[in-house]
Amino acid sequence: MAEIIVVTSGKGGVGKTTSSAAIATGLAQRGKKTVVIDFDVGLRNLDLIMGVERRVVFDIVNVISGEARLNQALIKDKRVETLSILPASQTRDKDALTKEGVGKIIEELSKDHDFIVCDSPAGIEKGALLALYFADQAIVVTNPEVSSVRDSDRILGVLQSKSKRAEEKREPVREHLLVTRYDPARVERGEMLKLEDIREILAIPLLGVIPESESVLKASNTGNPVIMDAESVAGQAYKDAVGRFLGDKIEHRFLEPTKKGLFSRLFGGRAA
Amino acid sequence: MSWLADLFKARKPEPPTAANAKERLQIVLAHERIGRTREDFLPKLQMEIVAVVAKYVAIDPGKVNVSLDRGGDMSTLAIEIDLPGPQAMPSRRAAAG
Ligand SMILES: Nc1ncnc2c1ncn2[C@@H]1O[C@H](COP(=O)(O)OP(=O)(O)OP(=O)(O)O)[C@@H](O)[C@H]1O
Numbered sequence: 001m002a003e004i005i006v007v008t009s010g011k012g013g014v015g016k017t018t019s020s021a022a023i024a025t026g027l028a029q030r031g032k033k034t035v036v037i038d039f040d041v042g043l044r045n046l047d048l049i050m051g052v053e054r055r056v057v058f059d060i061v062n063v064i065s066g067e068a069r070l071n072q073a074l075i076k077d078k079r080v081e082t083l084s085i086l087p088a089s090q091t092r093d094k095d096a097l098t099k100e101g102v103g104k105i106i107e108e109l110s111k112d113h114d115f116i117v118c119d120s121p122a123g124i125e126k127g128a129l130l131a132l133y134f135a136d137q138a139i140v141v142t143n144p145e146v147s148s149v150r151d152s153d154r155i156l157g158v159l160q161s162k163s164k165r166a167e168e169k170r171e172p173v174r175e176h177l178l179v180t181r182y183d184p185a186r187v188e189r190g191e192m193l194k195l196e197d198i199r200e201i202l203a204i205p206l207l208g209v210i211p212e213s214e215s216v217l218k219a220s221n222t223g224n225p226v227i228m229d230a231e232s233v234a235g236q237a238y239k240d241a242v243g244r245f246l247g248d249k250i251e252h253r254f255l256e257p258t259k260k261g262l263f264s265r266l267f268g269g270r271a272a
Numbered sequence: 273m274s275w276l277a278d279l280f281k282a283r284k285p286e287p288p289t290a291a292n293a294k295e296r297l298q299i300v301l302a303h304e305r306i307g308r309t310r311e312d313f314l315p316k317l318q319m320e321i322v323a324v325v326a327k328y329v330a331i332d333p334g335k336v337n338v339s340l341d342r343g344g345d346m347s348t349l350a351i352e353i354d355l356p357g358p359q360a361m362p363s364r365r366a367a368a369g
């Protein structure tokens with residue numbers, strides 16, 4: 001039986017797809033059989049972030065409508081053997097996703113995977129509701145910014161009332177906070193919400209803090225999930241988060257501004 | 273890491289990635305734009321090829337492997353089907369006789 005993880009936020013553009021790609025890749029790198037599903041029908045992007053955009057033939061909507069078999073639509077990652085990607089449809093509209101159809105796919109994938117990572121679209125409409133409905137665990141992606149924190153709180157309410165676990169009155173979805181695009185220098189200057197403030201307001205366990213990093217753009221340019229960039233602070237922070245998810249005890253890092261040394265000041269080195 | 277290594281790392285020119293992003297976008301968008309005006313025939317082509325093969329040999333639909341690579345000038349569609357060997361086929365008397 002697979003563990004179903006939804007990566008969600010309410011607010012758009014906070015780093016759900018970046019995080020889904022990184023975490024799914026990280027879990028697979030740790031030997032877990034992992035599949036990452038794009039739920040953003042009409043605006044698929046996970047394929048680009050994962051670097052498999054040229055290899056998409058079928059998508060989740062083709063599988064639901066019976067036009068293709070699940071194993072035909074799954075794209076096997078060429079870098080990590082235990083990883084595959086199920087793309088969203090680019091042309092169909094959101095109504096093509098049904099609870100029944102998604103349920104069947106998740107049930108079939110559950111049989112031979114350890115983790116199913118669901119990359120939610122923004123909002124609290126159908127696509128987002130379906131992405132979280134089957135979840136056992138939720139990774140709530142939040143930026144240190146008022147509207148993002150508020151929307152995260154909103155999505156936590158949805159998880160607690162509209163998920164399958166909530167409907168069936170089972171043990172609730174396990175929630176994890178993932179703060180992304182954290183800029184310790186701006187926090188220190190008082191320009192950005194502090195980690196402690198976000199934790200105090202949302203009051204759910206902290207999975208990780210991903211610093212704002214230039215390497216995220218580099219990763220999306222090349223189609224390599226940022227966790228594969230071992231030099232980058234964002235990559236390292238995602239790796240730590242995956243470790244914590246799997247039960248490792250790892251201290252949080254990258255919470256303080258980097259003290260610029262003489263040479264980086266001379267040569268203008270920036271956060272990798 | 274010593275300061276010397278830091279110094280060299282900071283100065284080592286990294287290959288820029290934006291050109292890579294542009295090339296990937298041009299390829300994927302070229303294919304998507306075609307898809308907007310006429311139907312993408314690749315999925316149908318694949319299904320029909322598999323159906324034709326299935327007419328001649330009993331194939332396990334789980335053992336059909338398809339991979340596609342959409343390129344700028346050329347795309348490749350590779351369909352790999354495990355055909356059951358003669359031993360797995362139901363024995364039939366020779367037709368000529
Ligand atoms: N740690 C980071 N440092 C710098 N930029 C980041 C970081 N995380 C994400 N980004 C950037 O933020 C933007 C949005 O990221 P992403 O697409 O992952 O968000 P999303 O939540 O999936 O968006 P949507 O709601 O549209 O699906 C992208 O340009 C991405 O490169």
Ligand SMILES: [Mg+2]
Nearest residue numbers: 016017040045
């Ligand atoms: Mg996204």
